[in-house]
Amino acid sequence: MGYNIAFSSIITGLLLEHNASLWLAVLAGIAAATLVGFVNGVLRPRAEPTPSSSPWGCRSSCSGWTTQLTGGAPVNNMKGLYSAFGGYLPSGLPFFGLPSVVLPFLVVVLFTYAFLRWAPLGRRAYAIGGNEQAAYLSGIPVKLSKIYLYTLMGLMVGITGMVLSGQINEASFNLAQNFELQSDRLRCDRWNGSVRRTGGRIPISSRGRLWGLVQNSILFLGFTSNYQQMALGVIIILAVMVTRVQR
Numbered sequence: 248m249g250y251n252i253a254f255s256s257i258i259t260g261l262l263l264e265h266n267a268s269l270w271l272a273v274l275a276g277i278a279a280a281t282l283v284g285f286v287n288g289v290l291r292p293r294a295e296p297t298p299s300s301s302p303w304g305c306r307s308s309c310s311g312w313t314t315q316l317t318g319g320a321p322v323n324n325m326k327g328l329y330s331a332f333g334g335y336l337p338s339g340l341p342f343f344g345l346p347s348v349v350l351p352f353l354v355v356v357l358f359t360y361a362f363l364r365w366a367p368l369g370r371r372a373y374a375i376g377g378n379e380q381a382a383y384l385s386g387i388p389v390k391l392s393k394i395y396l397y398t399l400m401g402l403m404v405g406i407t408g409m410v411l412s413g414q415i416n417e418a419s420f421n422l423a424q425n426f427e428l429q430s431d432r433l434r435c436d437r438w439n440g441s442v443r444r445t446g447g448r449i450p451i452s453s454r455g456r457l458w459g460l461v462q463n464s465i466l467f468l469g470f471t472s473n474y475q476q477m478a479l480g481v482i483i484i485l486a487v488m489v490t491r492v493q494r
Contacts, residue, residue: 248427249422249424250423251284251305251306251309252411253310253313253418253420253422253423254313255276255409256276256408256411257313257316257419258272258275258276259328260412260418261317263324269326273328276408277409278405282401284398284402287305287397288395288396289394325416328409328412329413329416332348332351332414333347333413333414333415333416334347336349336350355403359403368392371392408422
């Protein structure tokens with residue numbers, strides 16, 4: 248996730264640096280991230296019983312490409328992206344002077360909620376994450392669904408790359424460092440000295456609640472990343488406690 252965000256932002260930043268139109272640069276960056284997601288989706292079902300090998304391979308490839316394309320130097324001017332996401336909304340109702348990144352954030356949250364709750368593919372995601380073998384036996388096309396889901400995740404990652412690089416007016420190979428670790432924290436299933444990653448099962452939030460709202464809300468309110476870490480720690484502890492009670 249993190250390396251794909253950096254990869255997509257670098258593609259966009261380099262195109263903007265060479266005076267490409269904003270829309271072309273943005274579409275190219277999102278398309279690059281979507282392609283990475285598609286490749287993961289195609290390879291991962293065939294990589295069992297070690298399904299993590301293809302994402303790690305794509306991670307290394309993205310890292311190599313971002314470093315090769317930039318020589319390790321960041322792109323420091325995202326032009327129109329910074330104008331769109333680097334400022335603040337009007338003060339007063341209904342925006343209250345919040346950062347402009349609130350708008351794409353809310354759009355993505357609403358889309359994700361609707362997708363997981365009502366879209367057939369969203370329901371398949373829960374079924375596959377809960378018990379892949381049972382989902383297959385019930386007639387769900389597991390491999391094809393995974394390809395769709397990984398491709399969709401690549402699309403969302405590409406959008407994240409555009410917003411994040413526009414917010415800080417920079418694209419670099421370490422733009423989203425450790426983002427995959429934050430994702431793992433929000434997908435923890437139980438605590439046995441370490442966080443065990445699961446294939447889509449989310450404790451407490453089985454109805455699609457997005458615990459990432461907490462982290463981003465803290466950021467929007469202007470608190471430091473330390474508060475984010477403390478909030479995530481509390482969420483993990485609560486998730487573990489509730490999951491144990493449920494089981």
